[in-house]
Amino acid sequence: MASGRGSNLQALIDAGRKTGFPAEVVLVLSDRRNAYALERASKAGIRHRHFAPKDDAFFLRMGDEIESCEIDLICCAGFMRILPPDFVSRFAGRIINIHPSLLPSFPGLRAQKKALDAGVRVAGCTVHFVDEGVDTGPIILQAAVPVLPHDDENTLSERILVYEHRIYPLAVRLIAEGSVRCIDGAVQYAGDALAEQRGFISPVSE
Ligand code: GAR
Numbered sequence: 001m002a003s004g005r006g007s008n009l010q011a012l013i014d015a016g017r018k019t020g021f022p023a024e025v026v027l028v029l030s031d032r033r034n035a036y037a038l039e040r041a042s043k044a045g046i047r048h049r050h051f052a053p054k055d056d057a058f059f060l061r062m063g064d065e066i067e068s069c070e071i072d073l074i075c076c077a078g079f080m081r082i083l084p085p086d087f088v089s090r091f092a093g094r095i096i097n098i099h100p101s102l103l104p105s106f107p108g109l110r111a112q113k114k115a116l117d118a119g120v121r122v123a124g125c126t127v128h129f130v131d132e133g134v135d136t137g138p139i140i141l142q143a144a145v146p147v148l149p150h151d152d153e154n155t156l157s158e159r160i161l162v163y164e165h166r167i168y169p170l171a172v173r174l175i176a177e178g179s180v181r182c183i184d185g186a187v188q189y190a191g192d193a194l195a196e197q198r199g200f201i202s203p204v205s206e
Pocket of ligand 1: 004009079098164
């Protein structure tokens with residue numbers, strides 16, 4: 001599900017086309033008719049639909065579409081709407097989100113600006129299971145990205161985005177392989193090198 005330019009969607013589409021990747025994007029939904037994400041889906045030959053958020057039944061209709069396509073995992077990729085509790089419980093443990101901060105710091109809009117305003121030296125991005133909060137829920141992966149002295153919102157956002165495009169497909173792979181699960185609101189890793197790494201990626205350690 002995407003609302004905007006869909007660069008994270010593209011990272012997932014590209015990953016899904018690589019040999020041996022255990023998942024693929026089969027449906028793209030957007031709340032914005034002109035979202036470039038829909039264009040990306042169209043170019044990739046992937047089923048895509050716009051749902052107008054005009055009434056309370058919006059999430060019901062999106063959920064029905066998702067169920068009719070037998071989707072295993074819902075990825076919010078720049079989907080800028082708060083999911084209502086009945087949608088979250090309908091797909092419990094099967095919705096993930098990417099956010100451009102080291103959550104739980106800086107949830108919500110313009111996370112990179114909030115990080116700059118707070119003067120943090122390390123920013124980053126997070127993939128997490130979605131619960132009923134805004135950018136909350138059990139954390140699957142995080143990447144730490146340094147804040148450089150002359151960063152502005154754009155330069156920091158771009159540096160973080162590079163890592164978003166890495167950790168989002170990685171998180172999907174781990175879930176599809178069964179290496180990561182959400183059990184009773186907590187993330188569990190199983191038999192993978194990432195279990196030792198505890199889902200942390202950093203340019204500092206690379
Ligand atoms: C990404 O930076 C993503 O992390 C963020 O929106 C951007 C979408 O870019 N999501 C959130 O802030 C969610 N709270 P994209 O459309 O190019 O993937």
